[in-house]
Every structure is written in C-alpha cells, then in structure tokens.
Amino acid sequence: MARETFLVAQDSDQDGRRVLDYAIDRARRDGARLVIMHVLEWSPYSFLTPEELEERHVRRREEMERAQAALIDPAVAHARAAGVEAEGELKYGSVIRRLAEAARAHEAALVFVGRSGSDSIGARIFGSVPLGLAQLCTVPLVLVP
C-alpha cells in the first residue's frame, strides 16, 4: 500500500510548531509522509495603488522567499531531522480554500491544523481557519490544541 500523506497547515506563531510536532509524531507512527503547507493570505479583489501594481511581482517574490526561508525550510528540516519524509508547499490565496484544495490534490489522509488562537470579534463573525476547514475540507481534520 502506498504511503499515506498528511497535510500540515503551518503558521508563523507558536501553534505552528506544536501542530508540526504532533504531525511528525503521528507520521512516524503511521509511516506517513508530510506535506507542510503555508498559505499567504491574498485576495485578487483588494485595491492597490499604481506603485503597488508596478511592484507587485517583486513583492510577491520577496514574500515567498521570506516565507520559504522563515517557515517552510525550517519546518521541513525539522521533520526530516525527526526521520519523517517531508516536503514544503507555499501558496497564495484564501487560506481555507487553498488548504482544502491541497488536501484533495495530495489525497491527504489527514489534515493537521492549529487552533486559530484568536477569539477576536472578527474571527467569531467571519470564522477562523479551523472552523472554515471544518466546513470545507473533504478529508478528516485533526485540530491540534
């Protein structure tokens, strides 16, 4: 049987590392591989100034390089050091939608996500990533506290 894939949503806060450690632990036990993913929140319907339009391509490259270096690379290295096969993935767009799409694309067996850690009014009204995924995700979701 092919190895299972676990998708790990990686964020910049401390929750991120906790989610990753838990996913590594489970992957080791189940002999699964990890896809560690970070989504840069982006709406194609936001408004930009002419200068921002002109510089967008450069900014995007910088943002991706930064996220790759600060988040993805260390997380992948951490997982591999723990003896788990892992690859990183970086996307732009709506966090929830992108994670749900990736779960489908990778035929993930499980998706690991942290609590949003926010009880702000905004998060309550518009929902948070785990809540959104709970509604949208087509594979079992592991919510790591």
Next chain:
Amino acid sequence: MTDRRILPALIATGLASAGPAAAQGVDETINQIFADYTGWYVSLIFADLPGTNFSWIALWLVIAALVFTVYFAAIQARGFAHSIRLVKGDYSDPDDAGEVSHFQALATALSGTVGLGNIAGVAVAVGIGGPGATFWMVVAGLLGMATKFTECTLGVKYRNEYPDGTVSGGPMYYMTKGFGERGLPGGRVLAVIFCIFTILGALGGGNMFQANQAHAQLSGVLGGYPGWITGVILAIITFAVIAGGLKSIARVTEKVVPFMGIFYVLVSLAILVRNYDEILWAFGQIFEGAFTGLGVAGGFTGALIQGFRRAAFSNEAGIGSAAIAHSAVRTKEPVTEGYVALLEPFIDTVVICTMTALVIVITGVLQLDPETGLYAWNAEAGRIATEGGVQGVELTSLAYAQAFSWFPPLLAISVVLFAFSTMLSWSYYGMKAVTYLFGEGKVQELTFKSVFCLFIIVGSAASLGPVIDFSDAMLFSMAVVNVIALYLLMPIVKGELHSYERRLKDGEIRKYA
C-alpha cells in the same frame, strides 16, 4: 503681475496674515496669467473645422473610436461577457495568485478616471450643452470602449519588464517598440511628444482641474475662502504621499474611493426611484435634446460637442493614460487586459456619468423658460440658467441637495477624495513620462513631484474657465499623438485578438473556475 511674482507672493502671504482682498487678488492674477499664457494653445486644440462649429479634436476621437469599433467588429459588444469573466478571475491560473489580478488593474485604473469628470464634468456638459449632451456622452462612452481595448492591449504587449521584476508600460513604450517591430519610423519622436503632453496633462487635467473642483466643493460647504488655502493644504498632503513615502494615505484613499463610487451610484439610483414618474420625461429630454438642443445655443452640435468632450475627459479613452495603469497586470495574453479595460468607459461613462446627468435633469436645477418650455439661456455666462448661476460640481451638488439635503457635505468629501486619488494616479503617469524622458533618478523624480505640488496651488486658486480649458487641451493633445500610434499598431492588436479567440475556441485557453 508676472509669473515670477506669484510664488513669492504665495509664500509671503501667510495663512493667518492674508486678508480676503489680498488673496482674491492672487486668485485673479493666477487666472489672468493662465488665460494669457495658455489661451492660444487652447484655441488651437479646440479650433472648429473650417465652415462649421464642430471642433476637429472631438471629431478626431469619435472617428478613432468608430474605426476601432468597426476594425475589431464591435469588440465592446461581443467581448463584454468575456470581459466580466476575466475580471471575475475565471481564467486566472491559481498558481499565479499573489500577482496583480485583472480586477486590481481595472480598479486602480478606474480610481484614476472615476472622479470629477463624472461629477463636475457632466454638470459642465449638461449646463452648456443641455440634457442632450448626455446622449452623446453615452454614445462616446460606448464607442470609446473599443479605443481602450486597443490601447491597453498594446500597453501590456510592449511594456518593459526590468530584471528586478518591476514593469513600466504605456503609449511611449508601444510607440518605440511597436513601431520598431513594424519597421515604422518616428516611434521615438512620437513617444517623446507623448511624454511631454503627459507631463502637461498630469499637471492640467490630472491636477489643476482636480484641485480647482475640490476647492469649489469645500468653499461651497465651508463658506467662500480663497482657493490657495485649499491648494497649500492639498499640496502638502500630496507631497507627503508622493515624495515623502506616506503610503498609508495613498492606501486609504485607494480603498475608500471605490466605496464612494458605489455609494454615489446608490444615492443617484435612490433619487431616480423617488422621481420615478419623471424618468421617462428625463429620457425624453435627453433624446430630444440630443438632436435639437432644446433651445440651447449651438443646438444639436452644442450638445454633441459637450457630450463628446466630457466623455473623453471623463473616461480617458484614446488619451493613453489607461495603458500606463493597466500594463502592470500579470498575464500571458496582452489581449485579456484589453478586454478588461473596455469595461472602464462603460462603468465610468455609461453608468456613472449617466447617473449624474439624469439626476441633474430630473431634479430640475436647469431652469426652464415658462413661456417657451425650453431651457432658459444665460447668454452672459454662455450656459443654461441655474439657481444662483452655479455650474460644475456646485450644480451637481445643488441637484443632489434637491432630493437629499444631507448630501452636499458628503459629496464634498467624495469630491476631495476623488480629486486626491486622481491626482495620485496622474502624478504616477506624469512620473512615468518623466522617467521615460530623463531616466530614473532621484533628482528628476523630486523635481517633477515638487512642480506637481506647486500646480495644485495654482489650480485651486484659478477660476474654472481657464483651468478646465487648459486641462482639456493637454489631455486631448495626448490623444492626438496616441491615436496616431493606435492606427499604426492596430493590425498587431488584431493579430493578438484572432490568435486569442482561436485558442479560446479550441479550448487551449482554459477556464480555471
């Protein structure tokens, strides 16, 4: 008083120490100098065709729009639905997310065009040309969609992409590169001329007209006070944004303006709904006026010229500015940006300008002569008589106040913000022209930005007539050069369009959503 004496006078006259009389003197002087120095050029640009009272420049733009409409087989009609799908992102590759989207390019270009042309310009057109001007404005807007399609496709196709990933595009680039590709001479010369006009257009229509109308609104709400005060304040804020890197202000403006636009349309609709029984009458006035003038001096051609002039000034089709704004979009297919750009004149002119015009006509702020039933002509001012003789943005304000008395202060805020966002856009267009001519560099950038801010003060202090004429003259000069280039390069656009349409049909270009 000569030019050389104005600036010291402005600087010497402090905000607190200036008496109203002294300030009034400065306003009048600036105005006089303006009329003296720019009058001849304005007359040249708006000269009538021999033996008619139809200005050659209006004909120039309309013929261009007609030619593009025919040449691309009414692309604005048959491509409209596809344009909407592109803006919705149906054809955008999700892996390109994070790049400039079609929607963003359209929104930014629109915030540079939607503004005073839609509020003040329409009032000027309807005030002089009568309700019939609206009809010709809409016609010009619909035809202008094809012009925008052409120029924005070329803008993306021939933009410069630099090694660091930034892009620069616009008519000057398609003039140089496109002409080179087709083996045509004179591309570089045309590009230089275009850039000079763009700089002057940025200072005129993109700056002084905006500042002028912003002041008219503010003084209407706050009570009359000298224009240079508004000018100095606006100039300081603008300088802080464009030269001082205060990007937060630009971002806030950029986000607020689209909502103001939507709000403006909603309020207009509310007024139309309240006066629903008069909508048919208003349309009647517009159609009848379009062909008879309804007693307006100049009659049919008066309405036609005013309509066309204001439409071009409002949606900037053929002027070339949009090609600069749209060229940053990330697309493999230049023609997709042409499709998206053709929505601009539609939103700007066909929707928003028509709203303003309908409200002005329906609320009855244009005075009718009770004896003849035609519009009462104020011969001295050269326009239809209005309550208190108001014109421009004040006329729009008066019309909206007939329905909602709370609207004028809100309109004043909108006008100032619209003016400000248009000024920011045009400072960018002007800057692009400057860097094309003189290369990138801190000195030339700062010089242009400083001059730009000084013109805000001049624009606020001058009265409407000379400023609006100069603004129009500069924008239309850009159009003269740009349209020549568009004629010569349109076969390239046709090639792009046919190839795109074929691949769309074959399914090679696929939908993602």
